[in-house]
Amino acid sequence: SSDVCSSDLGKRVSVPRILLCDVTNPHPKSPEDTIYPVHFEQVYSGFTTAPRMGERLRFHGYGNTEYYLLSNSIMWGDSCGNGQRCQLHLADGTMAEIAMSVRDIVAAHPKLFLRCHSSHFVNPNYVKSLRRFAVTMMTGAELPIPEKSYTGFKKALNEFFEQKNK
Numbered sequence: 673s674s675d676v677c678s679s680d681l682g683k684r685v686s687v688p689r690i691l692l693c694d695v696t697n698p699h700p701k702s703p704e705d706t707i708y709p710v711h712f713e714q715v716y717s718g719f720t721t722a723p724r725m726g727e728r729l730r731f732h733g734y735g736n737t738e739y740y741l742l743s744n745s746i747m748w749g750d751s752c753g754n755g756q757r758c759q760l761h762l763a764d765g766t767m768a769e770i771a772m773s774v775r776d777i778v779a780a781h782p783k784l785f786l787r788c789h790s791s792h793f794v795n796p797n798y799v800k801s802l803r804r805f806a807v808t809m810m811t812g813a814e815l816p817i818p819e820k821s822y823t824g825f826k827k828a829l830n831e832f833f834e835q836k837n838k
Contacts, residue, residue: 727784731760731770739768743784747798747809749774751791761813763798786832788817788825796832 726743733739734757741762749758751774758777760768772780778787787793788807792815801808805822807815817825 727781729781731768731772733768733770739770741768743781744795744797746785746795747811748792748794748813748815749777749785755791761811786825786828788815789821790818792816796829799829802826802829 726745729741729743729746731739731741739760741760745763747761747763749760751757752759752769755773755775756771758770758772758774760770762768774787774791774793778785778793784795785793786796794807794809794815798810799807800810800812802825805817805819807817807825809815
């Protein structure tokens with residue numbers, strides 16, 4: 673059996689369910705029956721699987737670590753290590769340092785991330801607000817936007833949401 677539920681992205685997702693029917697005493701109640709109770713309680717448990725959110729991305733980290741992250745778990749990234757590495761800020765509050773530059777990440781995934789600065793990129797799904805020369809993330813972190821790049825970034829952010837809402 674399966675149920676159809678709506679995900680946060682508005683898509684209908686079929687989620688498998690296992691139904692269990694346990695008949696422990698199929699006979700009518702007898703006064704001598706002290707083992708099996710007459711009443712029963714129906715117990716429902718929530719779904720144990722969450723709908724997939726975003727693409728699965730693989731990044732090579734340091735110390736022979738491989739990161740397999742959903743694109744929607746990455747909020748933003750900062751350049752580090754002379755621009756050769758990137759520190760990813762994840763939705764669960766953790767960070768991952770990977771061996772890839774900000775420029776390369778945005779070039780590899782242009783439909784997922786926007787570059788707001790030479791040292792920063794953002795996942796538009798986590799942008800809370802945009803004001804002159806700064807973007808504020810859902811966590812409250814502010815990332816700079818250079819004066820010459822502000823108009824282009826604002827246009828790219830608006831186009832991202834127009835495409836997403838189609």
